[in-house]
Amino acid sequence: MRRRIREDGLVPRDATPEDPVTWLIGLSGGKDSVVLTQLLAETFAEDPRIELVALSIHEGIEGYRDESLDAAEALTDDLALRHETVSYSEEFGVRMDDVVEDDPENMAACAYCGVFRRDLLSRYADEYDADLLLTGHNLDDEAETALMNFFEGDVDQMAKHFDASLGPMPERSLTDKHVPRAKPLRDVPEKEVALYARLADLPAHITECPHAEEAYRGEIQELLYSMEEAHPGTRHSIMAGYEQLARYAAERVDTDDGAYDACDTCGAPTSGDRCRKCQLLSALAA
Ligand SMILES: Nc1ncnc2c1ncn2[C@@H]1O[C@H](COP(=O)(O)OP(=O)(O)OP(=O)(O)O)[C@@H](O)[C@H]1O
Numbered sequence: 001m002r003r004r005i006r007e008d009g010l011v012p013r014d015a016t017p018e019d020p021v022t023w024l025i026g027l028s029g030g031k032d033s034v035v036l037t038q039l040l041a042e043t044f045a046e047d048p049r050i051e052l053v054a055l056s057i058h059e060g061i062e063g064y065r066d067e068s069l070d071a072a073e074a075l076t077d078d079l080a081l082r083h084e085t086v087s088y089s090e091e092f093g094v095r096m097d098d099v100v101e102d103d104p105e106n107m108a109a110c111a112y113c114g115v116f117r118r119d120l121l122s123r124y125a126d127e128y129d130a131d132l133l134l135t136g137h138n139l140d141d142e143a144e145t146a147l148m149n150f151f152e153g154d155v156d157q158m159a160k161h162f163d164a165s166l167g168p169m170p171e172r173s174l175t176d177k178h179v180p181r182a183k184p185l186r187d188v189p190e191k192e193v194a195l196y197a198r199l200a201d202l203p204a205h206i207t208e209c210p211h212a213e214e215a216y217r218g219e220i221q222e223l224l225y226s227m228e229e230a231h232p233g234t235r236h237s238i239m240a241g242y243e244q245l246a247r248y249a250a251e252r253v254d255t256d257d258g259a260y261d262a263c264d265t266c267g268a269p270t271s272g273d274r275c276r277k278c279q280l281l282s283a284l285a286a
Pocket residue numbers: 025026027028029030031032033034055056057058059117134135136137141
C-alpha cells in the first residue's frame with residue numbers, strides 16, 4: 001500500500017505541516033476499508049502533512065450496516081481518528097431496505113445504492129475540503145471493473161477511470177468538479193486483505209450485503225476466480241495491461257469535455273439538467 005501511495009504521488013510535494021492536506025476515507029466497516037484506515041493511520045500517524053477523516057454512510061440496511069458502523073466506530077476510537085457518519089434517510093429521506101421494495105426503475109439494488117453513495121462521498125469530500133477521497137477497493141474489485149470495461153467495449157470509461165482514480169496523480173487530467181479519488185489497496189488480493197484483518201484482529205464486519213445482486217459483476221467474478229486458479233497472477237497482469245491502455249485512452253479522450261453543469265435540483269455537477277441521484281429520488285417519490 002505504501003509503495004502504491006508513493007508511486008501514484010498521492011502525497012503532494014507542496015504539503016507542509018503548516019499547510020496540510022485532508023484525506024477523506026470511505027469507511028464502511030467492511031474488511032477492505034477497515035484495513036485501509038488502519039494502514040493509513042499507522043503510516044501517517046507521525047506525519048503532520050496529512051489529516052485523515054473517516055466517513056461512514058448508513059444506507060438504511062437493517063442489521064447489516066448497523067453492525068459494520070459499530071466496527072467503524074470501534075476502529076476510529078481505537079485510532080483516535082475523526083469519524084463522521086451520515087445516512088441516506090437523513091440526506092435523501094430514503095432507506096435501501098425500502099428502495100429495493102419500491103424499485104421504480106427495475107434495477108439491481110447496487111445501481112441505486114452506488115449512485116447515492118458516490119453523491120455523498122463527493123459531497124462530503126467537498127464539505128470537509130478534502131484533497132483526496134480514498135476507498136478500500138482491492139485487486140479483485142479493480143480487475144472486475146477492468147474486465148467489465150473491456151467486455152462492454154467502453155474505452156471512454158477506461159479513460160475516465162484513469163483520470164478519476166487509477167492513474168498516478170501527475171498524469172491525471174483533474175477537474176475542479178470532483179475531488180480526486182485513490183484506491184491504495186488496489187494491488188492487494190481480496191483474500192490477503194481479509195487475512196490481514198483477521199491476523200491484526202481488526203474490528204471488521206465481514207458479511208455480504210443482503211441486497212447485493214450485481215448479476216454481471218458476479219459472472220465476471222466467477223470468470224476471474226477460475227482464470228486465477230488456472231493461471232496465478234491473472235488479476236495482476238490484467239491490471240498492468242489495463243492501466244497502460246487506460247493511460248493511452250485518457251490521452252486521447254477528453255474526460256472533462258466542459259459538459260459539466262450544476263444539477264437544477266441539488267447543484268451537484270452533472271452533464272444533463274438533473275443529476276442521476278435526483279432522477280432516482282424523484283422516481284422513488286412518485
Ligand atoms: N457505507 C459506506 N460508507 C463509507 N464508505 C463506503 C461505504 N460503502 C462502501 N464504501 C467505500 O467503497 C469501497 C468499496 O465498496 P464495497 O461495496 O466493496 O464495500 P464493502 O464490501 O461494504 O466493504 P469493504 O470494501 O470495506 O470491505 C469500500 O472499501 C469503502 O471505502
